[in-house]
Amino acid sequence: MIVDFNLNEKDYMVDVPPDMRALDLIRDVLRLTGVKEGCGRGECGACTILVNGKPFNSCLLYAVKLNGKKVLTIEGLAQADGSLHPLQEAFLNEGAVQCGYCTPGMILSAKALLDENPSPEEEEIEEALSGNICRCTGYKKIVTAVKAGAKVMREKV
Amino acid sequence: MAGKKSTIIGKAQKKIDGIELVTGRARFTADLRFPQMVYGYARRAGIPAGKIKRIDKEHALGIPGVLDVITASDLPGPNLIGILPPFDQPLLAEEEVRYAGESIALVVAETRDIAKRASLSIVAEIEPLEPVLTVDEALKPEARKIHPHGNITFSRKLIKGDVEKGFERADIVVENTYETSFQEHAYLETEAVCVVPHGDGRITVYASCQSPFHIRGHIAVNLNVPASRVKVIQAYTGGSFGGKDDVATEMGCLAAIAAIRLNRAVMIVHDREESIIGSNLRHASRIHYKTGATKEGKIIAREVKILLDGGAYASESPFVTMKTLIHAAGPYNIENVFVESTAVYTNKTYCGAFRGFGVPQVTFASESQMDELASELEMDPLELRLKNALKAGDATATGQVFRKSVGLVKTIQVIDGKRKHVQSKKLQDEERWLYGTGFSCLLQGISNGAEGIDVVGASVQVSQDGSVLVGVGLSDMGQGSRTVFAQVAAEVLGVSMERVTVKQVDTESVHDSGPTIASRSTTVGGMAVLKAAQEVKNSLVKMAALMFNTREEKVVLKDGFASLYEDDSARIPLDKVATAAYWNGFPLMNLAFSKAPDANYDHQTHQGDIYIAYNFGTHMMRIRIDRYTGKVEVLKHIAAHDLGKAINPQGVEGQVEGASLMGFGLAHLEEVLYDRGIIQNPNFADYAVPGIKERLPTETVIIEDYNPTGPFGAKGIGEPPVAGAAAAFANAVADATGIRFLRLPITREVILEALRGKQ
Known part of the structure; x- marks a missing residue:
């Protein structure tokens, strides 16, 4: 299934299996490893990402659910020149x-x-x-x- | 040198690795990827005790993507972990299963999901044995032996004076039995290792760990290869607290064996459930205390009997047993002490190192007893503690006498000075809320002590540009030791923090310095950095003196320059000095060692000099309890610790706040629950790690009683507050409710039930 979404101000179109977690799409496919897995059950918050500005546990979210959404991870928080948020x-x-x-x-x-x-x-x-x-x-x-x-x-x- | 003018020592410093951490760029083990990397996943026993009859791999091997299934019979070496004697723990259970979370096979597959699913397809025929689940069962003469040598892991006695005679002279004797439960480390990053084989017989291991040299040693033994061919790199480690020692060794060995068999990089990352059921916990305990005192409140005899439930394997039980023995008398000057401490095997997850290392358990019991004694004597609890407090020149329970850095009295006094203000606050809605204040005093030994050798090697290297590279064989798991090491080197060499880099620990570039335990990094590690930096400084000063055409005593290194004491304006940039030193062949690198003095110690009576220093502390906790719901609110928590010198005060506060909340968790919230040998709450929904709403309003009070055995007078602070907060909480609950709770955790439910029973 195609996920067409914006991640840290960049547009992506990725073909993902329907059961892939958003966490795995971001970590394993797109290789942004700032998002962490702590429990895999939505109990610790280490995998928090912002989807349209709202926090989600990316371990409980299917990757396909990101379709059409704007996603922010920790890698997208600092300015392009490296200055910190x-x-x-x-x-x-x-x-x-x-x-x-x-x-x-x-x-x-x-x-x-x-x-x-x-x-x-x-x-x-x-x-x-x-x-x-x-x-x-x-x-x-x-x-x-x-x-x-x-x-x-x-x-x- | 580290005088009042220092801008580095004693000043809050940002973590030197902080930028990577706040930007998500820090690479933890599970973040790494290598070409052709595959994944391992362990099959676990699932029952607490049994004889392995057959393990059938065929089905699992038939699953597409599965590359290998490894069982005990496939292992090339002695199938051994267990990081200390009696070395009783296998990598993979061979004939007998001793706890439910024990690994019996490792599946290796192209993806982690496949490996995990395939692990369940392994057919394991295990003939159940009646599990030995409690310490009492294990100690019965007719009990089934969990190990060939029996069910006692380790037992020792400490004998100081004559406790019987002491009790004869006592006007008052109090006696009680206390219990504590199993606690899980619950570091946010689960355990992970990745092993990369190089094809030439060398392998590189990336691990989330706290003792890379343990991993190297065990891989060498289990693979029968020279240790020099095994390189262990400690990746960024997401907390450890004592937990990533044995288990990292187990995982490192298994991944290395798989990597060699397949000639592929192998990653093993634990699930949260595996992290809880398959790696060591804090020992549960039952502790009997008897304390005798004169009617004036002078304690003259203390007898303590400690039973530790150590689970299925020894792990660090022997050392934890010793630590309980040495700390059981508390931070008091008591003439007659008898302590017996015994760790026992049961068919449960093994117990080992956990921040505090047995001290939180005995401190809770000891400090509860102190309050009971104060109550019997009708004496103020702080006054009783002050009356018995260890002072410089007094003998500890092991008979060791410290002439310096015994700052306990100051910590009591500072708490005493603050309590009136705290307790005079107007009480609101007393019909609903029960108010109470609890105190605790504690000591915690710094350094490995007579439990083992304590040597740290540190290297300091100055480049021609005047920048400094520091390498220490101790791991930073988040506590901030790399920052402290950088501060020490920067101070000695007169450079800014930005000019200092501290190596990531790997076994090829730092000296084996043993495990990162016992609150020893700042004290022992910092001292090694200090010595190495001073040696390199000597070269630079010698060079600068030649350049100034003056004597070495007239040269000072500061602010990135070599300058003259009497004339600040005469100065040469350090890079010029370093470059000149290089061209003159002066050594710009040094490897120095900090070694604790040889312990003069009798292992039969546990009398003698054991640690290089103790951290002393006093905690006060003010709480209120909702009498209708049992809900506890902590209104005030003050933690005063004598830590010699705060090298990085912000880091100290971080350690005190974090360790205190961990102690509060032990005392109020956390408990690993078993049912017939199976852990019932192996996740964060059912195991209550304190959240932000449970945080403590901890106020850290730093007392600096200069310690001659640490850099700039410092002593460690990583572990001690766990014990202080746990014990103070228990006493606060007793003060609020009038009920003495004898078992941790004292949960809201337990409090409510007791309050109802009282009505």
Whole structure:
């Protein structure tokens, strides 16, 4: 089946088996490995991608469902010149990254939140990131980073 | 050198590998691809105990895409993992199955899906044996022996003073039995290895791991090849916490055997379920404590009996047993101590290293008992701890005396100073909420200690452009050790962090430095970097002195220049100095070693000098419990640790926050549940890893009591907070409810049930 979609601002037409997961299309076929598999059951959020701006667990999504959609992965977040997105900067500066395996999904979930809601309350941050597990950081610095990123993003607008 | 003016040591530093991680460019093992790469998938036993009668591969081999099925009889070597004596663990079960998650065959196929499906097509005839599922069953004289040498994995005693005489003098004795359950590491990246054969007898192994040299050694033995032909590269590793040691070794050996048989690159990546059922857990424990004190609150005797459920294989049970033994008395000065610790085999997933290494279990029990004693004495819990706290010059439970860096009292005092403010906060809706505060004190040994040799080799190399390359044989699994190593080298050589690169660990480019465990990276590894950097610095200073036409003592390296102490304006860029040093034949690379002093230790009584330092800590947790639902809210958590010197304070906070939440998980949320030897919750829907809503409001207090055995005075902090947070939580629940819970986890359901029972 043909999937015709936009991934990180580039158009793709790919012939995929009907049972292929979006995760495998992106990782194995298109070789963008920033999207991670942590559980394969939609329980950890490591494979989060944004589809038309909304976060999805790509392990639970069939690749064909991306047809006609606009998809963002962590590789598409930094500027073309390599300058980091404010959330990436904030995660780095605030020490919100340890092993980094949850980080791409965590940052994308945070981006989806901030695009909708530039000044979220702490509870709203919790809610938006509640599907993303991090085993290293204890989350405190992640919350701080999302707030710091939000501030920079607000000032840029 | 690292004086007040340092802009590197003691300053928050961004992770040196952070950019790759936030951009998704970091390559973890499962991200790698090689030409003609194929996939391995293990068939697991599915029952906890049985005799293997027959394994029929034919059906699986007939499936299109299946290339090979490997069973124990196909293995070229001794079929052995088990990273430490008694070396009791096979790569693939041969005659007997000892836990349900045990691998009995490996399927190799063109795709991972095919390999996985084919693994289920293997016909395994296993005659079930009655599984031995509890420690009590295993210890019965008539119990079936899980291993030929019996069901006791390891047992030792620690004897200090005369505990019987101590109890005779005691005015008050408290006694209780505590239990903790199995905990899963739950690193976000499951275990993965990829082995690439080169056709000339060499193989390269990419692994998510924490001990690349263990993997190399075991592959060499199991393939009967020289270790020098095996190169293990630690790929970016998505957390480990003690977990990616034995299992990475097992997977590395299996993938290497398959890669040699097929002459193809072989990748094995675990599912989440395999990661939980097929790799080591934290030991469940039952711990009996008896503590005797004078009526003034001086503890004079402590007797502890520890039983650890170690599952089917020894793994690191012997060392965990020793660690519980050494830490059971707590961070207190007690004249008479007797501890007996025993690890026992059962037909369950094997237990091994897990952040804290037995210390969280004994600390929970010990600190619960401290509160019970305080209550009997009608004494304030912090006052009791302060009265008994270890100080510089006191003897630990092993009789070791530290003259320096025993900062426990300071951690207690700082918590004491903060508690009034925390506890004076107005209580809301007391009809619904039960408020409570819990304290805990702990110590955690830093370095391998007398449990094993502790040597780290580090290389520092300065290029002609003045940039610095550091190589250390210890793994960064996310904790930030590479950043700390870079800081140490940058400080010594007077360059900015941007000028320092720390190698990815591979066994061809760094010295075997043993496993990355025991909170030893910063302390032992950092010291090796310090020494190597100083040697190279000597060359640069010597060269600069020649260039300045002055004496070496007058030269200082800072900000990327060699300059004169008395005249900052006279300076030469470091690249010029390095280039000149090169042309003069001065060595610009050094391999230095940091070795803990030989332990002076009696393994019969466990008396003597064991660690190079201890981390000391005090935690306070303020909670409230909804009396109608059992729901717990943590209002405040303060973790004060004496860690000698915070090289990277932001990294320290990250370790304290992350380890504390792991301890909180152990104490409140997490439990690997078994039913007749089968794990019932091998996924994140049923196994409760703390999420963002369960996060702790941890406030880290850094106490710096200079440690002479660490770089710039530093001591490790990776493990200690697990124990502190778990124990403080248990005491907070007891304070809030008036009920002493004796088993972890103290879940919401357990609390609610107890509250109902109390009514």
